Amino acid sequence: SSDEEDIQKTINSVCIVTEETEKSDPSDQQIQSANTEAVTCVKESANSIKEIEKKEVKKDTAKVKENEHVDSKPAVNIPLDRKPTVQAARLKLPILSEEQSIMEAIHDSPVVILCGETGSGKTTQVPQFLYEAGFAHGTGIIGVTEPRRVAAISMSYRVAEEMNLSSRMVSYQIRYEGNVTDDTKIKFMTDGVLLKEVQKDFLLTKYSVIIIDEAHERSVYTDILIGLLSRIVPLRHKKGNPLKLVIMSATLRVEDFTENQRLFRETPPVIKVDSRQFPVSIHFNKRTPDDYLGETFRKICKIHRMLPEGGILVFVTGQQEVHTLCKKLRKMFPATQNTGDSLEKKEEGIAPNSMKKGRRGRKKQNSESKAPLPKIDLDNYSILPLDEEADLHVTHGSDSEETSEDEEDMEEIEADVTGGQPMYVLPLYSLLAADKQRKVFNPPPEGCRLCIVSTNVAETSLTIPNIRYVVDTGKVKTKFYDKVTGVSTFKVTWTSKASANQRAGRAGRTGPGHCYRLYSSAVFNDEFEKFSPPEITRRPVDDLILQMKDMNIDKVINFPYPTPPDEEALKAAEKLLISLGALEEVKKTSGKKEKQPGDSSSRISPLGRAMACFPVSPRYGKMLSLGHQHDLLPYVIAIVSALSVQELFIEYEKPHNSEEEKEEFKQKRIRIMQQRKTWAGSGHSLLLGDLMALLKAVGACEYIGCSPQFCDKHGLRYKAMVEVRKLRAQLTNTVNSVIPDANVFVDPKMQPPTDLQAKLLRQIVLAGLADRVARRVPDPPPGADESQKKLKNSYQCMALEDHVFIHPHSVLYKEKPDYVLYQEIVETSKLYMKGITVIEPEWLSTYAPQHCTFSKPLEDPPPRYNAKTGTVVCHMTALYGRCSWQLPAVELE
Numbered sequence: 001s002s003d004e005e006d007i008q009k010t011i012n013s014v015c016i017v018t019e020e021t022e023k024s025d026p027s028d029q030q031i032q033s034a035n036t037e038a039v040t041c042v043k044e045s046a047n048s049i050k051e052i053e054k055k056e057v058k059k060d061t062a063k064v065k066e067n068e069h070v071d072s073k074p075a076v077n078i079p080l081d082r083k084p085t086v087q088a089a090r091l092k093l094p095i096l097s098e099e100q101s102i103m104e105a106i107h108d109s110p111v112v113i114l115c116g117e118t119g120s121g122k123t124t125q126v127p128q129f130l131y132e133a134g135f136a137h138g139t140g141i142i143g144v145t146e147p148r149r150v151a152a153i154s155m156s157y158r159v160a161e162e163m164n165l166s167s168r169m170v171s172y173q174i175r176y177e178g179n180v181t182d183d184t185k186i187k188f189m190t191d192g193v194l195l196k197e198v199q200k201d202f203l204l205t206k207y208s209v210i211i212i213d214e215a216h217e218r219s220v221y222t223d224i225l226i227g228l229l230s231r232i233v234p235l236r237h238k239k240g241n242p243l244k245l246v247i248m249s250a251t252l253r254v255e256d257f258t259e260n261q262r263l264f265r266e267t268p269p270v271i272k273v274d275s276r277q278f279p280v281s282i283h284f285n286k287r288t289p290d291d292y293l294g295e296t297f298r299k300i301c302k303i304h305r306m307l308p309e310g311g312i313l314v315f316v317t318g319q320q321e322v323h324t325l326c327k328k329l330r331k332m333f334p335a336t337q338n339t340g341d342s343l344e345k346k347e348e349g350i351a352p353n354s355m356k357k358g359r360r361g362r363k364k365q366n367s368e369s370k371a372p373l374p375k376i377d378l379d380n381y382s383i384l385p386l387d388e389e390a391d392l393h394v395t396h397g398s399d400s401e402e403t404s405e406d407e408e409d410m411e412e413i414e415a416d417v418t419g420g421q422p423m424y425v426l427p428l429y430s431l432l433a434a435d436k437q438r439k440v441f442n443p444p445p446e447g448c449r450l451c452i453v454s455t456n457v458a459e460t461s462l463t464i465p466n467i468r469y470v471v472d473t474g475k476v477k478t479k480f481y482d483k484v485t486g487v488s489t490f491k492v493t494w495t496s497k498a499s500a501n502q503r504a505g506r507a508g509r510t511g512p513g514h515c516y517r518l519y520s521s522a523v524f525n526d527e528f529e530k531f532s533p534p535e536i537t538r539r540p541v542d543d544l545i546l547q548m549k550d551m552n553i554d555k556v557i558n559f560p561y562p563t564p565p566d567e568e569a570l571k572a573a574e575k576l577l578i579s580l581g582a583l584e585e586v587k588k589t590s591g592k593k594e595k596q597p598g599d600s601s602s603r604i605s606p607l608g609r610a611m612a613c614f615p616v617s618p619r620y621g622k623m624l625s626l627g628h629q630h631d632l633l634p635y636v637i638a639i640v641s642a643l644s645v646q647e648l649f650i651e652y653e654k655p656h657n658s659e660e661e662k663e664e665f666k667q668k669r670i671r672i673m674q675q676r677k678t679w680a681g682s683g684h685s686l687l688l689g690d691l692m693a694l695l696k697a698v699g700a701c702e703y704i705g706c707s708p709q710f711c712d713k714h715g716l717r718y719k720a721m722v723e724v725r726k727l728r729a730q731l732t733n734t735v736n737s738v739i740p741d742a743n744v745f746v747d748p749k750m751q752p753p754t755d756l757q758a759k760l761l762r763q764i765v766l767a768g769l770a771d772r773v774a775r776r777v778p779d780p781p782p783g784a785d786e787s788q789k790k791l792k793n794s795y796q797c798m799a800l801e802d803h804v805f806i807h808p809h810s811v812l813y814k815e816k817p818d819y820v821l822y823q824e825i826v827e828t829s830k831l832y833m834k835g836i837t838v839i840e841p842e843w844l845s846t847y848a849p850q851h852c853t854f855s856k857p858l859e860d861p862p863p864r865y866n867a868k869t870g871t872v873v874c875h876m877t878a879l880y881g882r883c884s885w886q887l888p889a890v891e892l893e
């Protein structure tokens with residue numbers, strides 16, 4: 001139909017941005033058609049597209065006139081029966097006074113950008129404005145995307161409650177669940193869910209308006225959605241059924257959306273909502289300390305002792321730092337009610353003792369604060385236990401000069417000093433269990449000061465009440481990904497100016513506040529980037545490219561990204577997808593033109609289409625696509641689910657303090673390593689290595705019904721295991737729909753794989769991780785020098801010149817097999833391979849032929865199973881990758 005043609009044309013035009021374009025083939029048949037046809041298309045394209053566009057422009061103007069009333073129709077008012085308390089609370093929100101200007105802008109322009117501080121009322125109120133104006137009472141409903149699942153769920157409940165409507169009408173849909181009905185008028189969903197919907201219905205006909213919330217987070221899916229919507233909105237307009245787009249952001253960083261010529265033809269209006277923000281005084285350190293954690297601790301102590309009541313919010317970089325600091329603070333200012341996490345249970349257990357300690361601590365503080373200190377200078381506070389003091393004195397950044405700036409502030413209010421108040425210390429980070437996270441919203445116990453030690457999750461996504469002081473290390477821990485080698489590292493770097501300002505803003509939510517920046521203003525001005533880089537520039541994009549190719553967007557390089565991914569990353573992704581067989585290179589027989597960088601025209605293959613159905617990395621999608629033999633699918637599904645969820649195993653934090661704790665830590669770790677080894681088993685089972693441990697963990701957890709107690713006892717992270725369970729159920733459904741006779745189900749009593757199955761599983765995993773093979777390097781000779789000795793037990797892989805090692809947590813750490821597969825390489829003290837499986841070198845020429853160089857030309861297609869003889873035989877030698885490993889002649893059963 002003409003509708004479909006139009007859609008396809010737009011999909012193609014998504015990547016047509018330059019004058020001189022080649023036509024992408026409009027249909028599946030053509031995608032698979034011969035090269036000659038493709039060449040003809042290319043030749044014809046330039047003219048035909050221009051003609052079509054000319055026609056469309058004419059049609060366009062005609063349509064617009066016809067449908068002008070659609071845009072300019074007066075706002076209807078759909079009355080709501082809100083509770084008086086709700087209405088009163090709403091009226092206090094800054095966004096309420098902007099309702100008229102927001103709605104006018106939405107009526108006047110197809111795309112509107114709305115900026116306003118966290119808490120100004122964007123998420124809860126804008127959907128209501130749209131509902132009241134009749135946007136859910138015509139042909140479509142209101143869709144709202146959130147980057148986080150928890151936001152999609154909680155916001156749907158909140159808005160339903162405010163509107164006094166049921167969850168049948170204000171609903172949510174996230175990856176695994178939802179409560180959407182035929183009556184749904186407002187639908188909150190994750191950005192990933194809407195992206196999937198675009199793939200099924202490019203015009204998003206269900207919706208009359210789409211709100212992209214939290215656009216400042218610049219999640220990859222949000223970025224891609226904005227790119228797609230920039231094409232969908234004009235197309236819907238052309239169809240006489242306009243779709244409105246509202247992009248909501250907590251920061252003013254919107255240039256990537258407004259000043260990006262590829263994105264929107266007309267620059268969308270930006271509406272700024274003034275927020276009810278109290279002034280926050282910012283205090284920079286005069287100098288920047290090296291030991292920012294020590295400095296953080298001192299600053300908190302100082303605030304707690306010197307400044308009037310009010311919560312303290314501290315920004316550090318990671319889980320480990322959060323716990324270290326929490327522990328130190330609790331020790332310093334004990335409060336019996338400290339029940340932030342498991343560490344405290346112990347304290348609770350010995351409450352009488354800790355009370356005594358608390359009193360002693362306080363008494364000491366009081367006597368100290370009366371001591372004749374010349375000035376308030378934390379470095380002179382000698383109540384620090386000796387070991388901690390030693391720790392703190394490592395710092396260079398803190399001297400009297402540096403603190404003088406704060407002293408003035410603190411002296412002013414010194415009269416209010418509350419003395420030795422206990423402190424209610426709570427950790428906050430994204431991997432923390434939800435019930436522990438929620439504690440931060442409760443008021444602290446009577447007489448305690450609240451102190452939340454957090455990673456940057458408290459920056460924009462959570463609004464914590466009653467924070468008056470923010471202590472900002474200015475640091476952030478980010479996963480860096482090497483676009484070429486695929487090695488990931490976590491690095492602590494300076495955060496951006498925008499994020500530092502967000503952090504400071506947290507202190508002014510309920511009254512005037514203070515933000516203590518533990519770095520100098522010079523560092524802030526010179527070394528902080530203006531904004532944090534969007535996610536799309538920081539992670540591999542293979543999954544994204546596969547999804548786009550599945551939508552027939554062939555020239556992914558020309559996609560209207562708000563910020564394009566790195567060209568290297570695009571190339572690496574395309575190369576990987578070609579090597580996995582998901583994409584086929586289109587050879588241009590007559591194209592004499594020099595190829596533009598990144599201008600490869602690869603197309604999705606039937607295998608790629610199957611892989612694209614699975615919501616996991618394409619490598620794992622390939623494993624799933626190959627799993628349909630010997631009843632392997634249930635195992636492949638379980639393994640892929642486990643591999644796709646981050647940090648399944650609890651990493652116990654190594655204590656710095658008492659010998660007793662260190663011993664306890666050691667014992668715990670030994671016990672858990674033993675558990676993993678038991679799961680991995682021996683013989684054929686052990687050859688599957690860490691993946692066997694994962695498989696058994698998933699099986700055992702399902703068998704027992706996934707209880708928090710079971711997880712804790714076996715060193716599994718409960719939250720992650722719940723996620724694995726959901727993903728496993730989802731993948732099982734998807735597999736059944738993609739592979740017609742798969743007939744898989746989640747078996748709560750899954751038997752371990754047989755020896756043959758375990759072996760086949762290793763081969764399937766190899767097919768997905770074909771470029772992640774490592775070979776053990778011979779041990780250095782006895783008289784070797786130090787640098788050579790360091791290479792003992794090392795491995796060589798295709799991606800890196802440097803030698804790599806098996807991670808000590810692997811069940812194969814001691815086995816040291818000759819050939820292994822790894823899930824990823826992480827750089828900490830060494831380059832460590834994680835997720836290890838043993839393979840046989842003979843398999844490489846069959847399962848990784850794309851990475852092999854053969855002694856004689858490889859038959860085309862590569863050696864296959866011969867049904868008559870029941871064998872796969874291929875006598876030849878081969879070299880793997882640039883490593884030039886001599887591989888044995890192949891003779892497989």
Ligand code: CDP
Pocket residue numbers: 093116117118119120121122123124125154155158463
């Ligand atoms: O989206 P934005 O950050 O601009 O604000 P919002 O999420 O719409 O929140 C508006 C107000 O409602 C804030 O003061 C929140 O604290 C409050 N709110 C709440 O009390 N409970 C919720 N579940 C959501 C919001």
Ligand code: MG
Pocket residue numbers: 119122123124213214
């Ligand atoms: Mg919001």
